[in-house]
Amino acid sequence: MSLNESCGVYGIYVEDGEALPYLYWGLLAQNHRGHQSHGFAALSDGIRLYRELGMIPALSGEELKTLMESLPGRLGIGNVRYTTSGSVDRESLRRNAMPVLERGSRRSIALSFNGNIVNMGELRSSLGLPEGLSDAHALNRLLLRALEEESSIQEAVKLCMDQVEGAYSTVCLIDDGTLLAFRDPLGIKPLCHGCGEGIKAFSSESVGLDINGLDYCGEVSPGELLWIEEGSLHRERVRHSGRRAFCAFEFAYFARPDSLFNDRYVYEARVQFGMNLAERFDDIASRCDIVISLPETANDAAYGFHIASGLPWEMATRRHRYVTQRAFISKAEERELILSRKVNILGRKIRGKRLAVIDDSIVRGDTTRSVVRRLRAAGAREIHLFITYPQIIGPCFYGIDMATYGELIGAWRTPEEIAEEIGADSVNYQPIDDYVKATGLSRDELCLGCVTRRYPTPMADEMAREMWERLRSSEREGGRIYEG
Template identity: 35%
Template sequence: MCGIIGIKGNDEVAKELFVGLLALQHRGQNAAGISTYDGERFYYKKDTGLVSRVLSEEYLRRLHGSIGIGHVRYPTIGSGGEEDAQPFLINSPVGMAMVHNGNIVNYFELRRTLEKRRYLNSFCDVEVLLNIFAENFDKDPFKATEKIMDITNGGYSVIAIVSGLGLFAFRDPNAIRPFIFGRRGENYIFASESVVLQILDYKVIKDLEPGEGILIDENGKVTQRIIKKGAPRHCIFEYIYFARPESFLDGLSVYQKRLNLGKELSKETQRQGVKPDVVVPIPDTSRPTAIALAEELDVPYREGLIKNRYILRTFIMSTDEERAMYIKYKLNPLVSELRGKKVLLVDDSIVRGTTSRQIVRVVRNAGAKEIYFAISAPPIRNPCYYGIDMQTRSELIAREKSVEEIREVLKADALIYQTLDGLTRAIGKESFCRACFDGDYPTKIKGKEMLEIEEKRKKVTRKKTAGADLFDV
């Protein structure tokens, strides 16, 4: 999961890129970077860490130019180190800089071929995309991208600066990762989420179509083309968890979809005969879902867990005790709202179950009489290979265990998952990827590709968190 932004303006764009990246910080806290171009040379600054740490005032003043791109990173492939931070730059056949959000499924195969003739410095898949783009570039970015779309398999939204040409963006043929295009006067913007356009006062022009490329040349002329047509399969998980609630993705309100998830979840809660005294969200993503669920059940909605947003995942958690302490520091119970009550906790998803189990323990210790756990998403049974770090097959708790067995692991009094039908009614089916729930991947993935991605992911995950669910708290 990453966030990207690109602006073609008339004046310096570094500060706008910086503000845009702050609005996308939720999509990746591992690294950040900006590259700009002033018509003569490229400037860049990238490093591991949050946007505000990497891009100080001093650095922003040095990033000159009216064209620029920016990136926040959550590593899905690569070490997560400084060498994998984006943007990536190249100076042949012309100067180019590139950022992307997504994941290339056949990355290792492409890398092996490329390495025979080019030197690669990282394990970041945008470096491979940039090299293929550069090798096939002969004044026409659409043709170079046609080659990328012909030989790559995956989900990707990409923005590039090409010297002497302008700002160029493209989205994969299934439009898996979100990508929006907007305008403010003579300035143009591309971004992962509409919230960036809203904050920077840009008007939405459109979401990029599947397989579409858009070029804004140095004079501001816009050229749009469908490079490779495909059926849309937008990531449904963006609506459940990743995107900010203010965003509209492919025309749909994330907040409204989360409310819908709560309404659907109430049906399953009632079907199971669960009758809570209070509905409590696990902050922050599940709030709208919990609000709608409480309304439908006609039960009070309360904040029962207060999140300390200044604690970041900066330390390695290798033991159960360390993980328990992390949750304790991060989520503090509001005892007055929990003690002696039958509490229905609402969360967006369960990956390994490690975090959920700790949360149940925290709420139990706060004196809750009974604890029920409701999940916005259906059981996650398959990893994502399109840019979301969802562990490996063997680590997904719902792959091997039944719902009842998971409830026992969590030590909850009831476990209520969203059903696939409920998910379909809440968000939709036809134009969405929901492979992590139903295994129906939008592109064909070879067993070897799955293994290579998972092998690499295991190593990265061990290094990053050593055991906690990656996107729970």
């Protein structure tokens, strides 16, 4: 089984100083993108690695200094990671923690990436990659082989782009002193770059630049390679796909609201999502007494909903601040417990009220069902859910933990059936066109695979079609089959 993952990446060149503190802060700002492992690589007398399980901890000044002394160098990369399927035992997590390092006869490369390789099976066999090693190892091995055979970095990266299908926003550190960053030809996962006095950086989200006081210089374009050699930045579009397909789900769920995508704060899109929902479903909104949100990704949308509907906005749900697991990306049996531990409901504020509840998405439905149950227990009179992300009807093959139809509550149910299933009075999804407009991008600039079942890469599209056909024929033969 391939290991699917989604992560935060960082890469930096510091002309006159050490890379490590910038890596640490840049990734601490992106801890939300990966809790299962973190790691850094820096170049001094060769590439040195540090990798550890868990999210990046809060380090004292003294601890950071000690870490910096063990990883000296002005060039470095780092990663925060979570695994979305496959083995999550400690040994496997350690083996696949990033950055991964590949040593060749002439060069060594450390690599950190965010995404998922769709054609992992064929790559694994062509590269002779042992089972249990993740797609980051495959990409690194492919790049190293290409670099040892090809004459230039551009040709080596192009060869990777020609052979790899999937999402991969990547930073690499080569032991000859080159730092590179590239993004798959569709730009599915985020990657931006920034600069400061004598500093050049790459980060999954712009918040990783902000925290280091660096200027945001724009996105790495789809299919583009940027590299730093002897302090100079070079860039080249090594592969043109003719379109982009940025993950639409980043806007609703993954990214921090203060990150910039396409020169727009995610926060702005989320406020608009809420306004759209209030306007689109004004008949239901007008029956409610108050609007509340599920913290924290839906807070900005709740604000927009409140503005557009005129309903009082009650902050009647609060995070238990130091509970950090994300229910969406945890094991099924743990989700309900995690959610009840992390979100507290201010029961007295909702008792007897008709609620407009704003949430970012419904994936499996178990977390939503749990919230609805707790809101009812707290005395809510009616519960109407307004969901910013359109109805998820298909799996994701690009690194988000929803790989089969069987685990998606929305794959074949109507919103009315979903409402019944989870115990709500109504479920109201933002229509796709409203959502797309609020992002500031157009349909053909986004991946909308999980809400349309049309995927931007051929193998994923084919896999989704085959899975759906299998499901449909099982149904026709008398009963729904839930995939494992």
